Amino acid sequence: MGQLQIYAFVFLLAMFLGLELIRKVPAQLHTPLMSGSNAISGITLIGALIVASEADGPIGLTIATAGVSFAAVNVVGGYLVTDRMLAMFQKKGA
Amino acid sequence: MSVLTTILFIASAVMFILGLRMLGRPETARRGNMVSACGMGAAVAGTLLVILTERDVTITAGEGGINPLLFVALGLVIGGVIGVPAARLVKMTAMPEMVAIFNGFGGIASLLVGWGTLHRAFEVTHAVETPSEPPVTLDTGLSVLGVLGQIGGGDGRFVAATIFLAVLIGGVTFTGSLVAFGKLAGKITSKPVLYPGQNWVNGALAALAIAGGVMMCVDPGVYWVFLAVVGLSFVLGVAAVIPIGGGDMPVVISLLNSYSGLAACAAGFATGNMLLIVVGALVGASGLILTRIMCLAMNRSLANVLFSGFGSVSAGGATAATGEHKEAKSLTPEEAYYVLEAASSVVIVPGYGMAVAQAQHAVKELADLLEKNGAEVKFAIHPVAGRMPGHMNVLLAEANVPYEQLAELDGVNPSMEAVDVAIVIGANDVVNPDAKNDPASPLYGMPIVEVDRARNVFVLKRSLASGYAGVENPLFFLENTSMIFGDAKKTIEGLVGEFKSA
The missing domain is CATH 3.40.50.1220 (TPP-binding domain)
Structure with a gap:
Protein backbone atom coordinates (compact mmCIF):
# COMPACT_ATOMS: atom_id res chain seq x y z
CA MET A 1 0.00 0.00 0.00
CA GLY A 2 1.28 3.43 -0.91
CA GLN A 3 1.51 6.31 1.54
CA LEU A 4 -1.63 7.87 0.11
CA GLN A 5 -3.74 4.77 0.47
CA ILE A 6 -2.62 4.38 4.07
CA TYR A 7 -3.64 7.97 4.78
CA ALA A 8 -7.03 7.50 3.14
CA PHE A 9 -7.57 4.24 5.00
CA VAL A 10 -6.68 5.74 8.37
CA PHE A 11 -8.80 8.81 7.63
CA LEU A 12 -11.91 6.74 6.94
CA LEU A 13 -11.42 4.56 10.01
CA ALA A 14 -10.95 7.65 12.17
CA MET A 15 -14.14 9.20 10.76
CA PHE A 16 -16.14 6.10 11.64
CA LEU A 17 -14.59 5.97 15.07
CA GLY A 18 -15.58 9.61 15.60
CA LEU A 19 -19.17 8.89 14.59
CA GLU A 20 -19.41 5.96 17.00
CA LEU A 21 -17.65 7.64 19.91
CA ILE A 22 -20.21 10.30 20.62
CA ARG A 23 -23.43 8.84 19.36
CA LYS A 24 -25.20 8.89 22.71
CA VAL A 25 -24.48 12.00 24.68
CA PRO A 26 -26.90 13.53 27.20
CA ALA A 27 -28.07 17.01 26.21
CA GLN A 28 -26.39 18.80 29.09
CA LEU A 29 -23.00 17.69 27.81
CA HIS A 30 -23.49 18.98 24.29
CA THR A 31 -21.94 22.38 24.94
CA PRO A 32 -18.93 21.04 26.86
CA LEU A 33 -18.50 18.37 24.21
CA MET A 34 -18.57 20.95 21.45
CA SER A 35 -16.11 23.08 23.35
CA GLY A 36 -13.90 20.08 24.16
CA SER A 37 -13.80 18.83 20.61
CA ASN A 38 -13.11 22.38 19.50
CA ALA A 39 -10.03 22.33 21.73
CA ILE A 40 -9.00 19.04 20.14
CA SER A 41 -9.29 20.58 16.68
CA GLY A 42 -6.45 22.80 17.82
CA ILE A 43 -4.30 19.74 17.02
CA THR A 44 -3.46 21.71 13.90
CA LEU A 45 -0.94 23.26 16.32
CA ILE A 46 1.47 20.41 15.63
CA GLY A 47 1.23 21.11 11.90
CA ALA A 48 1.91 24.77 12.64
CA LEU A 49 4.91 23.83 14.81
CA ILE A 50 6.49 21.83 12.02
CA VAL A 51 5.84 24.55 9.46
CA ALA A 52 7.32 27.09 11.87
CA SER A 53 10.43 24.99 12.46
CA GLU A 54 11.14 25.04 8.74
CA ALA A 55 10.05 28.57 8.00
CA ASP A 56 12.39 31.13 6.59
CA GLY A 57 12.20 34.71 5.44
CA PRO A 58 9.92 37.41 6.84
CA ILE A 59 6.78 36.14 5.08
CA GLY A 60 7.36 32.52 5.96
CA LEU A 61 8.13 33.31 9.59
CA THR A 62 5.11 35.61 9.90
CA ILE A 63 2.80 32.95 8.48
CA ALA A 64 4.26 30.31 10.76
CA THR A 65 4.27 32.40 13.94
CA ALA A 66 0.69 33.49 13.33
CA GLY A 67 -0.27 29.85 12.73
CA VAL A 68 1.31 28.67 15.98
CA SER A 69 -0.27 31.58 17.90
CA PHE A 70 -3.79 31.05 16.61
CA ALA A 71 -3.61 27.30 17.16
CA ALA A 72 -2.19 27.77 20.65
CA VAL A 73 -5.03 30.14 21.60
CA ASN A 74 -7.47 27.52 20.32
CA VAL A 75 -5.82 24.77 22.36
CA VAL A 76 -5.15 26.62 25.62
CA GLY A 77 -8.39 28.59 25.65
CA GLY A 78 -10.46 25.65 24.47
CA TYR A 79 -9.32 23.27 27.20
CA LEU A 80 -9.60 25.84 29.98
CA VAL A 81 -13.10 26.95 28.98
CA THR A 82 -14.26 23.33 28.74
CA ASP A 83 -12.79 22.58 32.15
CA ARG A 84 -14.57 25.59 33.62
CA MET A 85 -17.91 24.41 32.27
CA LEU A 86 -17.40 20.85 33.47
CA ALA A 87 -16.21 21.98 36.89
CA MET A 88 -19.65 23.47 37.44
CA PHE A 89 -21.35 20.21 36.67
CA GLN A 90 -19.06 18.35 39.02
CA LYS A 91 -19.53 20.73 41.94
CA LYS A 92 -23.21 19.90 41.80
CA GLY A 93 -22.66 16.15 41.82
CA ALA A 94 -20.39 16.30 44.85
CA MET B 1 10.86 9.39 13.51
CA SER B 2 12.34 8.05 16.71
CA VAL B 3 10.72 5.30 18.71
CA LEU B 4 9.94 7.74 21.50
CA THR B 5 8.10 10.09 19.12
CA THR B 6 6.13 7.21 17.68
CA ILE B 7 5.10 6.13 21.16
CA LEU B 8 4.14 9.70 22.07
CA PHE B 9 2.02 10.05 18.92
CA ILE B 10 0.23 6.74 19.39
CA ALA B 11 -0.36 7.53 23.07
CA SER B 12 -1.67 10.91 22.02
CA ALA B 13 -4.19 9.43 19.57
CA VAL B 14 -5.35 6.93 22.20
CA MET B 15 -5.79 9.69 24.78
CA PHE B 16 -7.82 11.79 22.36
CA ILE B 17 -10.11 8.85 21.64
CA LEU B 18 -10.54 7.97 25.31
CA GLY B 19 -10.95 11.62 26.20
CA LEU B 20 -13.71 12.17 23.66
CA ARG B 21 -15.48 9.08 24.89
CA MET B 22 -15.25 10.17 28.51
CA LEU B 23 -16.47 13.66 27.56
CA GLY B 24 -19.75 12.08 26.50
CA ARG B 25 -20.57 10.81 30.01
CA PRO B 26 -21.46 13.08 32.91
CA GLU B 27 -19.41 11.16 35.52
CA THR B 28 -16.22 11.16 33.50
CA ALA B 29 -16.56 14.30 31.40
CA ARG B 30 -14.14 16.50 33.30
CA ARG B 31 -11.47 13.83 33.51
CA GLY B 32 -12.07 13.16 29.82
CA ASN B 33 -11.22 16.74 29.00
CA MET B 34 -8.01 16.40 31.01
CA VAL B 35 -7.12 13.14 29.29
CA SER B 36 -7.61 14.83 25.94
CA ALA B 37 -5.46 17.76 27.11
CA CYS B 38 -2.73 15.26 28.01
CA GLY B 39 -3.11 13.84 24.50
CA MET B 40 -2.48 17.32 23.16
CA GLY B 41 0.54 17.63 25.44
CA ALA B 42 1.94 14.36 24.13
CA ALA B 43 1.34 15.45 20.53
CA VAL B 44 3.15 18.75 21.07
CA ALA B 45 5.99 17.07 22.98
CA GLY B 46 6.45 14.48 20.24
CA THR B 47 6.45 17.17 17.57
CA LEU B 48 8.97 19.31 19.41
CA LEU B 49 11.13 16.23 19.81
CA VAL B 50 11.04 15.65 16.06
CA ILE B 51 11.91 19.28 15.43
CA LEU B 52 14.80 19.35 17.91
CA THR B 53 16.36 16.02 17.04
CA GLU B 54 15.64 15.35 13.43
CA ARG B 55 15.63 18.64 11.59
CA ASP B 56 18.75 20.54 10.74
CA VAL B 57 17.13 23.88 11.45
CA THR B 58 19.06 24.57 14.60
CA ILE B 59 22.32 24.13 12.75
CA THR B 60 21.51 26.32 9.76
CA ALA B 61 19.95 28.89 11.99
CA GLY B 62 23.28 29.21 13.74
CA GLU B 63 24.91 30.41 10.54
CA GLY B 64 23.30 33.81 10.47
CA GLY B 65 19.64 33.03 9.87
CA ILE B 66 17.11 33.61 12.57
CA ASN B 67 16.41 30.51 14.56
CA PRO B 68 12.83 29.53 13.69
CA LEU B 69 12.52 27.91 17.09
CA LEU B 70 12.41 31.38 18.57
CA PHE B 71 9.27 31.96 16.56
CA VAL B 72 7.83 28.64 17.67
CA ALA B 73 8.34 29.75 21.26
CA LEU B 74 6.99 33.20 20.52
CA GLY B 75 3.84 31.74 18.98
CA LEU B 76 3.27 29.44 21.95
CA VAL B 77 3.73 32.31 24.39
CA ILE B 78 1.33 34.54 22.44
CA GLY B 79 -1.20 31.70 22.41
CA GLY B 80 -0.96 31.25 26.16
CA VAL B 81 -1.06 34.96 26.93
CA ILE B 82 -4.26 35.38 24.93
CA GLY B 83 -5.87 32.02 25.59
CA VAL B 84 -5.58 31.79 29.38
CA PRO B 85 -7.21 35.11 30.31
CA ALA B 86 -9.81 34.76 27.56
CA ALA B 87 -10.90 31.39 28.96
CA ARG B 88 -10.70 32.51 32.59
CA LEU B 89 -12.50 35.80 32.32
CA VAL B 90 -15.28 35.06 29.87
CA LYS B 91 -18.73 35.07 31.44
CA MET B 92 -20.62 31.79 31.32
CA THR B 93 -23.36 33.53 29.38
CA ALA B 94 -20.91 34.53 26.66
CA MET B 95 -19.63 30.98 26.29
CA PRO B 96 -21.09 30.31 22.83
CA GLU B 97 -19.36 33.36 21.36
CA MET B 98 -16.10 32.29 22.96
CA VAL B 99 -16.29 28.80 21.50
CA ALA B 100 -17.12 30.33 18.12
CA ILE B 101 -14.04 32.53 18.15
CA PHE B 102 -11.68 29.81 19.42
CA ASN B 103 -13.03 27.65 16.65
CA GLY B 104 -12.33 30.37 14.10
CA PHE B 105 -8.74 30.56 15.35
CA GLY B 106 -8.34 26.83 14.79
CA GLY B 107 -9.63 27.30 11.25
CA ILE B 108 -7.21 30.05 10.35
CA ALA B 109 -4.35 28.10 11.92
CA SER B 110 -5.07 25.25 9.49
CA LEU B 111 -5.17 27.77 6.65
CA LEU B 112 -1.78 29.08 7.73
CA VAL B 113 -0.34 25.56 7.93
CA GLY B 114 -1.37 25.02 4.31
CA TRP B 115 -0.03 28.43 3.33
CA GLY B 116 3.25 27.87 5.15
CA THR B 117 3.75 24.52 3.44
CA LEU B 118 3.17 26.04 0.03
CA HIS B 119 5.30 29.08 0.80
CA ARG B 120 8.17 26.82 1.77
CA ALA B 121 7.93 25.10 -1.60
CA PHE B 122 8.17 28.50 -3.26
CA GLU B 123 11.22 29.35 -1.18
CA VAL B 124 12.94 26.09 -2.01
CA THR B 125 12.53 26.72 -5.73
CA HIS B 126 13.64 30.33 -5.28
CA ALA B 127 10.37 31.38 -6.81
CA VAL B 128 10.25 33.93 -3.99
CA GLU B 129 13.13 35.80 -2.41
CA THR B 130 14.62 34.40 0.77
CA PRO B 131 17.31 36.06 2.85
CA SER B 132 19.16 32.83 3.45
CA GLU B 133 19.46 29.41 1.94
CA PRO B 134 16.28 27.44 2.76
CA PRO B 135 17.15 25.05 5.56
CA VAL B 136 15.59 22.13 3.83
CA THR B 137 17.28 19.20 2.21
CA LEU B 138 15.16 19.23 -0.90
CA ASP B 139 16.20 19.34 -4.49
CA THR B 140 16.18 23.03 -5.44
CA GLY B 141 16.06 22.35 -9.14
CA LEU B 142 12.43 21.28 -9.08
CA SER B 143 9.26 23.21 -9.77
CA VAL B 144 6.92 24.05 -6.91
CA LEU B 145 4.86 21.03 -7.94
CA GLY B 146 7.92 18.83 -7.74
CA VAL B 147 8.88 20.11 -4.30
CA LEU B 148 5.35 19.52 -3.01
CA GLY B 149 5.67 15.98 -4.31
CA GLN B 150 8.85 15.53 -2.29
CA ILE B 151 7.22 16.96 0.83
CA GLY B 152 4.28 14.63 0.52
CA GLY B 153 6.45 11.71 -0.45
CA GLY B 154 4.49 11.17 -3.62
CA ASP B 155 2.20 13.11 -5.86
CA GLY B 156 2.63 16.89 -5.81
CA ARG B 157 -0.85 17.40 -7.19
CA PHE B 158 -2.32 15.53 -4.26
CA VAL B 159 -0.40 17.72 -1.82
CA ALA B 160 -1.57 20.81 -3.72
CA ALA B 161 -5.16 19.58 -3.53
CA THR B 162 -4.97 19.02 0.22
CA ILE B 163 -3.35 22.42 0.73
CA PHE B 164 -6.26 23.87 -1.23
CA LEU B 165 -8.75 22.04 1.02
CA ALA B 166 -6.98 23.11 4.22
CA VAL B 167 -7.05 26.72 3.04
CA LEU B 168 -10.62 26.67 1.76
CA ILE B 169 -12.15 24.92 4.79
CA GLY B 170 -9.89 26.79 7.22
CA GLY B 171 -10.75 30.15 5.69
CA VAL B 172 -14.48 29.46 5.64
CA THR B 173 -14.28 28.30 9.26
CA PHE B 174 -12.41 31.45 10.24
CA THR B 175 -14.66 34.12 8.77
CA GLY B 176 -17.80 32.02 9.30
CA SER B 177 -16.97 31.72 13.00
CA LEU B 178 -16.27 35.45 13.22
CA VAL B 179 -19.70 36.19 11.73
CA ALA B 180 -21.29 33.71 14.15
CA PHE B 181 -19.42 35.44 16.97
CA GLY B 182 -20.66 38.83 15.79
CA LYS B 183 -24.26 37.65 15.57
CA LEU B 184 -24.19 36.07 19.02
CA ALA B 185 -22.43 38.98 20.66
CA GLY B 186 -24.89 41.38 19.04
CA LYS B 187 -22.11 43.18 17.18
CA ILE B 188 -23.89 42.62 13.88
CA THR B 189 -27.56 42.00 13.19
CA SER B 190 -28.75 38.57 14.18
CA LYS B 191 -31.38 38.69 11.45
CA PRO B 192 -30.67 36.80 8.26
CA VAL B 193 -29.07 39.08 5.68
CA LEU B 194 -30.69 38.23 2.39
CA TYR B 195 -30.68 39.61 -1.12
CA PRO B 196 -32.12 38.32 -4.40
CA GLY B 197 -30.06 35.65 -6.10
CA GLN B 198 -28.01 35.06 -2.97
CA ASN B 199 -27.72 31.33 -3.42
CA TRP B 200 -26.52 31.92 -6.98
CA VAL B 201 -23.89 34.37 -5.83
CA ASN B 202 -22.72 31.95 -3.15
CA GLY B 203 -22.71 29.13 -5.66
CA ALA B 204 -20.65 31.24 -8.05
CA LEU B 205 -18.18 32.05 -5.24
CA ALA B 206 -17.85 28.36 -4.42
CA ALA B 207 -17.39 27.51 -8.09
CA LEU B 208 -14.68 30.17 -8.41
CA ALA B 209 -12.91 28.77 -5.34
CA ILE B 210 -13.05 25.25 -6.77
CA ALA B 211 -11.74 26.53 -10.10
CA GLY B 212 -8.85 28.05 -8.17
CA GLY B 213 -8.31 24.68 -6.51
CA VAL B 214 -8.16 22.96 -9.88
CA MET B 215 -5.66 25.56 -11.11
CA MET B 216 -3.57 24.95 -7.99
CA CYS B 217 -3.51 21.23 -8.71
CA VAL B 218 -2.48 21.78 -12.32
CA ASP B 219 0.31 24.17 -11.34
CA PRO B 220 0.74 25.15 -7.70
CA GLY B 221 3.56 27.46 -8.73
CA VAL B 222 1.33 30.48 -9.41
CA TYR B 223 1.20 32.47 -6.20
CA TRP B 224 -1.67 34.78 -7.10
CA VAL B 225 -4.00 31.84 -7.70
CA PHE B 226 -3.32 30.67 -4.17
CA LEU B 227 -3.90 34.13 -2.72
CA ALA B 228 -7.15 34.37 -4.67
CA VAL B 229 -8.26 31.10 -3.10
CA VAL B 230 -7.45 32.49 0.36
CA GLY B 231 -9.50 35.60 -0.39
CA LEU B 232 -12.38 33.60 -1.82
CA SER B 233 -12.47 31.30 1.21
CA PHE B 234 -12.77 34.35 3.50
CA VAL B 235 -15.56 35.85 1.41
CA LEU B 236 -17.31 32.50 1.19
CA GLY B 237 -17.27 32.06 4.98
CA VAL B 238 -18.99 35.41 5.46
CA ALA B 239 -21.40 34.88 2.59
CA ALA B 240 -22.42 31.44 3.86
CA VAL B 241 -23.20 32.53 7.42
CA ILE B 242 -24.84 35.97 7.02
CA PRO B 243 -28.07 34.55 5.52
CA ILE B 244 -28.53 32.35 8.59
CA GLY B 245 -30.57 33.77 11.44
CA GLY B 246 -29.13 34.12 14.94
CA GLY B 247 -31.45 31.41 16.22
CA ASP B 248 -29.64 28.88 14.10
CA MET B 249 -26.16 29.89 15.23
CA PRO B 250 -25.82 26.81 17.49
CA VAL B 251 -26.12 24.60 14.44
CA VAL B 252 -23.69 26.79 12.54
CA ILE B 253 -21.09 26.74 15.32
CA SER B 254 -21.41 23.00 15.59
CA LEU B 255 -20.97 22.61 11.84
CA LEU B 256 -18.02 25.00 11.79
CA ASN B 257 -16.52 22.99 14.64
CA SER B 258 -16.72 19.99 12.39
CA TYR B 259 -15.14 22.03 9.57
CA SER B 260 -12.19 23.08 11.68
CA GLY B 261 -11.53 19.40 12.35
CA LEU B 262 -11.67 18.64 8.65
CA ALA B 263 -9.39 21.60 7.92
CA ALA B 264 -6.86 20.21 10.40
CA CYS B 265 -7.28 16.84 8.72
CA ALA B 266 -6.58 18.35 5.30
CA ALA B 267 -3.53 20.10 6.74
CA GLY B 268 -2.46 16.66 7.97
CA PHE B 269 -2.74 15.24 4.46
CA ALA B 270 -0.79 18.22 3.10
CA THR B 271 2.05 17.84 5.57
CA GLY B 272 1.96 14.05 5.70
CA ASN B 273 1.13 14.03 9.41
CA MET B 274 -0.81 10.93 10.46
CA LEU B 275 -1.77 12.28 13.88
CA LEU B 276 -3.34 15.38 12.35
CA ILE B 277 -5.31 13.19 9.95
CA VAL B 278 -6.64 10.93 12.70
CA VAL B 279 -7.52 13.62 15.21
CA GLY B 280 -8.91 16.00 12.59
CA ALA B 281 -11.18 13.23 11.31
CA LEU B 282 -12.35 12.44 14.86
CA VAL B 283 -13.36 16.05 15.46
CA GLY B 284 -14.86 16.37 11.99
CA ALA B 285 -17.07 13.35 12.62
CA SER B 286 -18.07 14.37 16.14
CA GLY B 287 -19.07 17.84 14.95
CA LEU B 288 -21.22 16.34 12.22
CA ILE B 289 -23.05 14.09 14.68
CA LEU B 290 -23.67 16.94 17.07
CA THR B 291 -24.95 19.08 14.19
CA ARG B 292 -27.33 16.33 13.20
CA ILE B 293 -28.63 15.93 16.76
CA MET B 294 -29.37 19.64 16.85
CA CYS B 295 -31.16 19.69 13.50
CA LEU B 296 -33.27 16.75 14.64
CA ALA B 297 -34.23 18.66 17.77
CA MET B 298 -35.61 21.43 15.58
CA ASN B 299 -37.17 18.98 13.17
CA ARG B 300 -35.34 20.55 10.26
CA SER B 301 -32.81 19.38 7.77
CA LEU B 302 -29.32 20.80 7.68
CA ALA B 303 -29.95 22.12 4.17
CA ASN B 304 -32.98 23.98 5.46
CA VAL B 305 -30.90 25.58 8.20
CA LEU B 306 -28.13 26.61 5.83
CA PHE B 307 -29.99 27.81 2.78
CA SER B 308 -33.55 28.78 3.65
CA GLY B 309 -32.88 32.19 5.20
CA PHE B 310 -35.05 30.95 8.04
CA GLY B 311 -36.70 33.67 10.07
CA SER B 312 -36.49 36.31 7.38
CA VAL B 313 -40.21 36.13 6.65
CA SER B 314 -41.63 39.07 8.45
CA ALA B 315 -43.44 38.23 11.63
CA GLY B 316 -47.11 37.64 11.98
CA GLY B 317 -47.94 36.07 8.64
CA ALA B 318 -50.67 33.89 10.06
CA THR B 319 -51.85 36.11 12.85
CA ALA B 320 -52.02 39.25 10.77
CA ALA B 321 -53.90 37.45 8.02
Missing part, protein backbone atom coordinates in the same frame (compact mmCIF):
# COMPACT_ATOMS: atom_id res chain seq x y z
CA THR B 322 -56.76 36.54 10.32
CA GLY B 323 -57.10 40.22 11.10
CA GLU B 324 -57.46 39.53 14.79
CA HIS B 325 -56.05 42.06 17.10
CA LYS B 326 -55.53 40.53 20.46
CA GLU B 327 -54.40 42.17 23.62
CA ALA B 328 -51.85 40.54 25.81
CA LYS B 329 -52.55 40.64 29.52
CA SER B 330 -49.82 41.86 31.74
CA LEU B 331 -49.14 41.35 35.41
CA THR B 332 -46.94 43.03 37.96
CA PRO B 333 -44.59 40.83 39.99
CA GLU B 334 -46.79 41.43 43.05
CA GLU B 335 -49.86 40.03 41.28
CA ALA B 336 -47.83 37.14 39.93
CA TYR B 337 -46.67 36.34 43.43
CA TYR B 338 -50.19 35.54 44.61
CA VAL B 339 -50.65 33.01 41.85
CA LEU B 340 -47.24 31.43 42.50
CA GLU B 341 -47.83 31.35 46.22
CA ALA B 342 -50.85 29.11 45.65
CA ALA B 343 -49.19 26.92 43.03
CA SER B 344 -48.27 23.34 43.80
CA SER B 345 -46.61 22.55 40.50
CA VAL B 346 -44.33 24.94 38.63
CA VAL B 347 -42.39 24.47 35.42
CA ILE B 348 -39.67 26.96 34.55
CA VAL B 349 -38.70 27.29 30.90
CA PRO B 350 -35.43 29.17 30.54
CA GLY B 351 -34.24 30.64 27.26
CA TYR B 352 -31.58 32.94 25.93
CA GLY B 353 -33.21 35.87 27.69
CA MET B 354 -32.23 34.31 31.01
CA ALA B 355 -28.62 34.18 29.82
CA VAL B 356 -28.68 37.77 28.64
CA ALA B 357 -30.20 39.02 31.89
CA GLN B 358 -27.75 36.84 33.90
CA ALA B 359 -30.81 35.76 35.83
CA GLN B 360 -29.80 32.16 36.54
CA HIS B 361 -28.86 32.73 40.20
CA ALA B 362 -32.06 34.67 40.89
CA VAL B 363 -34.03 31.92 39.16
CA LYS B 364 -32.40 29.29 41.36
CA GLU B 365 -33.32 31.32 44.44
CA LEU B 366 -36.92 31.59 43.27
CA ALA B 367 -37.04 27.84 42.63
CA ASP B 368 -35.77 27.18 46.16
CA LEU B 369 -38.41 29.47 47.68
CA LEU B 370 -41.14 27.81 45.63
CA GLU B 371 -40.03 24.41 46.85
CA LYS B 372 -39.95 25.60 50.42
CA ASN B 373 -43.48 26.82 49.82
CA GLY B 374 -44.47 23.27 48.95
CA ALA B 375 -44.48 23.43 45.18
CA GLU B 376 -42.87 20.91 42.90
CA VAL B 377 -40.44 22.76 40.62
CA LYS B 378 -39.06 21.51 37.34
CA PHE B 379 -36.89 23.15 34.74
CA ALA B 380 -37.93 22.27 31.20
CA ILE B 381 -34.87 22.34 28.99
CA HIS B 382 -35.58 22.54 25.31
CA PRO B 383 -32.73 21.02 23.31
CA VAL B 384 -32.13 24.22 21.34
CA ALA B 385 -32.95 26.76 24.04
CA GLY B 386 -30.21 29.35 24.24
CA ARG B 387 -27.52 29.70 21.69
CA MET B 388 -25.86 26.30 22.00
CA PRO B 389 -27.04 22.81 22.77
CA GLY B 390 -26.96 22.41 26.51
CA HIS B 391 -26.43 26.15 26.99
CA MET B 392 -29.18 26.27 29.63
CA ASN B 393 -27.75 23.25 31.41
CA VAL B 394 -24.43 25.01 31.78
CA LEU B 395 -26.01 28.17 33.17
CA LEU B 396 -28.27 26.32 35.59
CA ALA B 397 -25.35 24.19 36.72
CA GLU B 398 -23.45 27.40 37.39
CA ALA B 399 -26.32 28.43 39.65
CA ASN B 400 -26.29 25.04 41.43
CA VAL B 401 -29.68 23.87 40.25
CA PRO B 402 -29.84 20.17 41.17
CA TYR B 403 -29.77 17.72 38.33
CA GLU B 404 -33.06 16.08 39.36
CA GLN B 405 -34.94 19.31 38.68
CA LEU B 406 -33.90 19.39 35.02
CA ALA B 407 -36.32 17.78 32.61
CA GLU B 408 -36.36 17.35 28.87
CA LEU B 409 -39.44 17.66 26.67
CA ASP B 410 -40.69 14.13 27.33
CA GLY B 411 -40.36 14.80 31.05
CA VAL B 412 -42.75 17.75 31.15
CA ASN B 413 -45.07 17.76 28.14
CA PRO B 414 -47.22 14.71 29.04
CA SER B 415 -48.14 16.13 32.45
CA MET B 416 -48.43 19.78 31.36
CA GLU B 417 -52.19 20.00 32.14
CA ALA B 418 -51.41 19.41 35.81
CA VAL B 419 -48.95 22.29 35.96
CA ASP B 420 -50.26 25.30 37.84
CA VAL B 421 -47.78 27.83 36.54
CA ALA B 422 -45.33 27.66 33.70
CA ILE B 423 -42.78 30.48 33.93
CA VAL B 424 -41.16 31.25 30.61
CA ILE B 425 -37.96 33.22 31.16
CA GLY B 426 -36.63 34.80 28.03
CA ALA B 427 -37.62 31.86 25.85
CA ASN B 428 -39.83 32.40 22.86
CA ASP B 429 -39.61 30.19 19.79
CA VAL B 430 -39.26 27.01 21.85
CA VAL B 431 -42.69 27.64 23.43
CA ASN B 432 -44.47 28.88 20.29
CA PRO B 433 -47.72 26.88 19.90
CA ASP B 434 -47.71 27.62 16.16
CA ALA B 435 -45.07 24.91 15.90
CA LYS B 436 -47.89 22.45 16.66
CA ASN B 437 -50.94 24.23 15.27
CA ASP B 438 -50.07 26.28 12.23
CA PRO B 439 -48.68 24.43 9.21
CA ALA B 440 -47.94 27.83 7.64
CA SER B 441 -45.56 28.79 10.43
CA PRO B 442 -41.87 28.44 9.67
CA LEU B 443 -41.55 26.79 13.07
CA TYR B 444 -44.13 24.15 12.21
CA GLY B 445 -43.02 20.68 13.22
CA MET B 446 -40.43 21.73 15.77
CA PRO B 447 -41.01 20.01 19.10
CA ILE B 448 -41.77 22.61 21.77
CA VAL B 449 -42.32 22.88 25.48
CA GLU B 450 -46.11 22.89 25.41
CA VAL B 451 -46.63 25.49 28.11
CA ASP B 452 -49.84 26.67 26.44
CA ARG B 453 -51.51 23.65 28.05
CA ALA B 454 -50.52 24.68 31.57
CA ARG B 455 -53.16 26.33 33.77
CA ASN B 456 -51.25 29.61 33.92
CA VAL B 457 -48.36 30.82 31.84
CA PHE B 458 -46.14 33.70 32.92
CA VAL B 459 -43.95 35.05 30.20
CA LEU B 460 -41.07 37.19 31.42
CA LYS B 461 -39.99 39.35 28.55
CA ARG B 462 -38.98 42.86 27.69
CA SER B 463 -41.63 43.34 25.03
CA LEU B 464 -43.98 41.51 22.72
CA ALA B 465 -41.32 41.46 20.02
CA SER B 466 -40.87 38.27 18.09
CA GLY B 467 -38.17 35.78 18.98
CA TYR B 468 -34.85 35.02 17.42
CA ALA B 469 -36.51 33.14 14.59
CA GLY B 470 -38.40 36.34 13.77
CA VAL B 471 -41.79 34.66 14.18
CA GLU B 472 -44.67 36.11 16.16
CA ASN B 473 -45.77 34.07 19.15
CA PRO B 474 -49.53 33.56 19.69
CA LEU B 475 -48.77 32.19 23.15
CA PHE B 476 -48.58 35.78 24.42
CA PHE B 477 -52.22 36.37 23.55
CA LEU B 478 -53.71 33.20 25.01
CA GLU B 479 -56.36 33.29 27.70
CA ASN B 480 -54.14 31.62 30.29
CA THR B 481 -51.03 33.68 29.51
CA SER B 482 -49.87 36.73 31.40
CA MET B 483 -46.90 38.82 30.40
CA ILE B 484 -44.59 40.20 33.03
CA PHE B 485 -42.68 42.88 31.18
CA GLY B 486 -39.23 44.06 32.11
CA ASP B 487 -35.75 42.78 32.72
CA ALA B 488 -36.00 39.09 33.61
CA LYS B 489 -33.52 39.36 36.46
CA LYS B 490 -35.29 42.32 38.07
CA THR B 491 -38.65 40.60 37.73
CA ILE B 492 -37.40 37.41 39.34
CA GLU B 493 -35.71 39.36 42.11
CA GLY B 494 -39.02 41.14 42.62
CA LEU B 495 -40.78 37.80 42.99
CA VAL B 496 -38.09 36.57 45.37
CA GLY B 497 -38.56 39.74 47.40
CA GLU B 498 -42.32 39.12 47.61
CA PHE B 499 -41.72 35.58 48.87
CA LYS B 500 -39.21 36.74 51.46
CA SER B 501 -41.35 39.55 52.81
CA ALA B 502 -44.38 37.30 53.05
